[in-house]
Each structure stands twice: as C-alpha cells, then as structure tokens.
Amino acid sequence: MNVMSLLARALQSFAHPPPQARAAVRWLVLAALSALVLLTLLPERSVAQPAGTQPVPVNPLKVGTLVEFDTRAQTVGDAFSSMLEPVRYRVTDRTVDPMVSAEVLRRRVPPIAARAGVMPIEQALLLLIGDDHRLVVDHAHRLVAIERHAPEPVKEP
Numbered sequence: 553m554n555v556m557s558l559l560a561r562a563l564q565s566f567a568h569p570p571p572q573a574r575a576a577v578r579w580l581v582l583a584a585l586s587a588l589v590l591l592t593l594l595p596e597r598s599v600a601q602p603a604g605t606q607p608v609p610v611n612p613l614k615v616g617t618l619v620e621f622d623t624r625a626q627t628v629g630d631a632f633s634s635m636l637e638p639v640r641y642r643v644t645d646r647t648v649d650p651m652v653s654a655e656v657l658r659r660r661v662p663p664i665a666a667r668a669g670v671m672p673i674e675q676a677l678l679l680l681i682g683d684d685h686r687l688v689v690d691h692a693h694r695l696v697a698i699e700r701h702a703p704e705p706v707k708e709p
C-alpha cells in the first residue's frame with residue numbers, strides 16, 4: 553500500500569462518515585452552540601472583587617418606579633403598601649406619635665401624586681405624605697414610618 557492510497561482512503565472516510573460519527577459531530581456542535589448562548593446570558597463582572605470584601609449594599613428605596621394612583625379609591629396607607637411591596641418593606645405606625653402617623657395613612661392620595669411619573673420610591677412616599685411630615689426608614693428591619701417634621705426655629709438677625 554502506498555501513501556496515496558492511504559490518503560485517498562482517509563479522505564473518503566471524512567467525506568462519507570458512518571451515521572454514528574455524523575450524529576456525534578452534530579451533538580457536539582449543538583452542545584458547543586448551547587454553551588456559547590448560555591455564556592452570553594450570564595451577568596458580567598466588570599471588576600473582580602478582592603477576597604474578603606462585601607459588595608456595596610443598594611438602597612431599594614432609591615429605585616425608580618412609575619407613580620400612578622387612583623385618587624378616588626386609595627388612601628395614603630394603601631399607596632404606601634403598593635409602593636413598598638415590591639421591595640419587601642412595610643409601613644408601620646409604631647412611632648413617637650402613632651396618632652399622627654395613623655392620621656396621615658388614612659388621608660386620601662393627594663391629586664399631585666395621582667400621576668407623578670417616574671421617580672425613586674422614597675421621593676414618591678415623600679410626595680404622598682406632604683412637606684409637614686418626614687420618613688423614618690429602618691433598613692435592618694425593612695420598616696418605614698411617618699413622623700411630624702419639627703418646625704425649624706426662625707433666626708432673628
């Protein structure tokens with residue numbers, strides 16, 4: 553047998569592989585393509601963090617959301633609950649003055665907040681309670697409370 557006949561036989565086997573080899577090659581190509589697709593779907597890490605460092609926590613109340621409420625049916629308490637539910641926070645009336653907090657939560661949604669547009673959740677909550685109150689946020693227990701805003705003393709020149 554000469555070298556030319558060996559080459560001719562090898563080329564013939566590559567040109568007409570047996571059915572098992574074709575199936576194996578097809579499976580390998582599909583597996584490689586699937587792996588590439590999965591790799592493109594993985595989130596990218598722009599910078600590797602050094603060992604022992606914690607990721608910077610994100611304040612979920614700073615996330616932007618579309619603010620639209622039904623002013624005829626909803627109270628401020630209902631609006632608070634609907635805004636805080638996706639970020640798993642809860643509103644509480646256990647504050648220094650629970651009567652004030654409960655009174656604010658029973659109010660109707662102000663017309664200015666009905667279609668306020670896109671804004672952070674915290675800003676939307678402040679819009680609902682008005683200028684004479686402030687938010688107190690407990691991130692550790694995921695609680696949000698309302699307190700009366702203390703009036704600032706007037707400075708005399």
